[in-house]
Amino acid sequence: MGFFNIWTFIFTIINILVLYYILKRLLFKPVTQFLEDRENKIKSSLEEAEREKQEAYNLKAKYEEILQNADNEKKAIIERAQKFAEERANKIIDDANKEAKAIIERAKEEASLEKIKAMHDLREELSQLVIDAASRVLEKKLPINDEDIIEEVIEEAGASWHK
Incomplete structure (x- = not known):
């Protein structure tokens, strides 16, 4: 039995080594390769996620800058529009005042001409x-200081004046 045990032991060791070699070739290498590929894929995904996160932050910053510029431009446009409207209103008021003065002057001239006429x-x-x-x-060959004739002429003049 001792001999049988040694051969069994040697045979078992050889079987284990062959099995280890077969498992290493057929199972361990593909599993190890699969795990390495999976690890690389995860690292790559994490790097991609980090890069995309950084891109998102950059885009966010860029959009915030664009929004700020748009807001500033909006304010500038509103200020220009208000300034233009104010200038236009002042011009209209000035023109209206000049026209009013011209109308008053014409009215004074016409009144003066009517008075002269x-x-x-x-x-x-x-x-x-x-x-x-x-x-x-x-x-009538009356004396010029006859008050009746003068009063009669004045009454006729008043009557013709009121017509």
Whole structure:
């Protein structure tokens, strides 16, 4: 039995070594390769995720900058529009004031011309009245200081003036 035990022991060791070699070739190498590939894939995914995270931060910063620039531009446009509107309003007010002054000046000139015309018409009418009064005085051969004729001429003048 001792001999059998040694051969069995040697045979078992050879079987174990062959089995180890076969398992190493067929199982350990593919499993190890699979685990290394999986580890590399995970590392690659983590690096990709980190890179994408950094890109996202960069894009976020860029978009925030764009939004800030847009906000600043919006404020600048509003300020320009308000300034333009204010300038336009001031110009319209100035133009309206100038037009109002021109209208007032024209009205004053027209009033002055109407006054001159009225004075001229009054002079003509008074001249006509004086001529009428003088001709009546001459027709009646009355003295020029006759108050009745003068009052009659003045009443006729007042009646024609109110017409």
